[in-house]
Amino acid sequence: MLNVKSVVAATAGLLMSVMMVANAEAKGDIDRGGDxxxxxxxxxxxxxxxxxxxxxxxxxxxxxxxxxxxxxxSGKTKNLDGMMHLYTEDLKDQDLQDLAAYWASMPK
Ligand code: HEC
Structure with a gap:
């Protein structure tokens, strides 16, 4: 029998796994970013x-x-002379993630 409780539990479980997948994707590879x-x-x-x-x-x-x-x-963020667009337009999203991980790991 489908009751409210099981629907809530199933939805929460689904949400959790979606969030975990999203999290895993947001994790860049520092070594690759360095290259x-x-x-x-x-x-x-x-x-x-x-x-x-x-x-x-x-x-x-x-x-x-x-x-x-x-x-x-994507060109959504305006930048000086389009500099940053020029240097990121050919990169894949995975590249952007790895670069972000690399620079975030560097000391300020
Ligand atoms: C030709 C020079 C140049 C190159 C090459 C370049 N950048 Fe930039 N970058 C800039 C400038 C200038 C800005 C300031 C934003 C603007 O253009 O108005 C900027 C802004 C940024 C910002 C935003 C900083 C902030 O405080 O919001 C990030 C992040 C960044 N660059 C990362 C990178 C990464 C990663 C690369 C290599 C893929 C790269 N840049 C290559 C010149 C460059």
Whole structure:
């Protein structure tokens, strides 16, 4: 018999697994991100601390970096001379996740 309790339990279980999958996807690979970052350091610096015209990216929150990179990638986030769009447009979403993980792991 289907009762309210079992429906609630099933829904909660489903939600949990959906959330776990989403979480797993949000986890970037730091080592891979390090390999992808050759272009980035030209402007943001070896240590990601930026310079007079480039903001620091080291030690920012992974979710924040990923959000910004996805915005640049899609072109939704406006950026100076389209610089960041140019450097992210050919990257896959997995690349953006790995880059975000790498830079979030670097000291501020
Ligand atoms: C040609 C220079 C250049 C290169 C290469 C470059 N960036 Fe940027 N980046 C910028 C500039 C300039 C900004 C400031 C935003 C703007 O364009 O208005 C920026 C902004 C950002 C931001 C947002 C920072 C914030 O505080 O919101 C992130 C994150 C970022 N870059 C990551 C990267 C990553 C990762 C790469 C390598 C794939 C990269 N950048 C390559 C110049 C560059």
């Amino acid at each position: 992808l970052t050759t272009d980035c350091i030209e402007c943001h610096g070896m240590d990601g601390k930026g310079n007079f015209e480039t903001p620091p990216i080291a030690g920012l929150k992974e979710s924040y970096i990923l959000k910004r990179l996805r915005g640049f990638h």
